[in-house]
Amino acid sequence: QQQVKQSPQSLIVQKGGISIINCAYENTAFDYFPWYQQFPGKGPALLIAIRPDVSEKKEGRFTISFNKSAKQFSLHIMDSQPGDSATYFCAALEGGATNKLIFGTGTLLAVQP
């Protein structure tokens, strides 16, 4: 059973457009929600993260929106650029002693010039 559900599986956006990736979770013990960016042949790298007591976090062109009551969060990439083409993973941290970070299934983003 996938604890963190991510959609869409793939996404094509024109340069300058907005990319939106959505995630949903069930486990209310999750208390930290990062997004990772992965380029081919590389390991994932932290992009931006949010805690559930905040509804939105913005860093440059990247924004996380968080809806605690709906157990959903999303990544918005404004003014998408070809260099943003990568696989994006949402994740959720199971707090406490386990420190387990559970990932979504990933979204392959292609930004066309």
Add this chain to the structure above:
Amino acid sequence: NAGVTQTPKFQVLKTGQSMTLQCAQDMNHEYMSWYRQDPGMGLRLIHYSVGAGITDQGEVPNGYNVSRSTTEDFPLRLLSAAPSQTSVYFCASSPLSVGGNTIYFGEGSWLTVV
């Protein structure tokens, strides 16, 4: 600063063979973990450790063993490789309180079991 170093980067194994994927970090992080990445499955946690001498199972631990004798090293052992273990493996480390701290990933180890 090397960060998280994984070796080997590529490996081909025959079914039934054993091998160890090495992982080392030089950031004095207490928390280390191993993930496998498969198409359409995201990254799934295999095993993790919160410090030397302490390990625990993740989502998909079967067929893998780990040990943590030092803070720096966290090897992953495949005792009897199976084709289902063909995957890309990532080691990661972070300070113990993961929430709010960056998790650093290695560059991955591509394993093919034939």
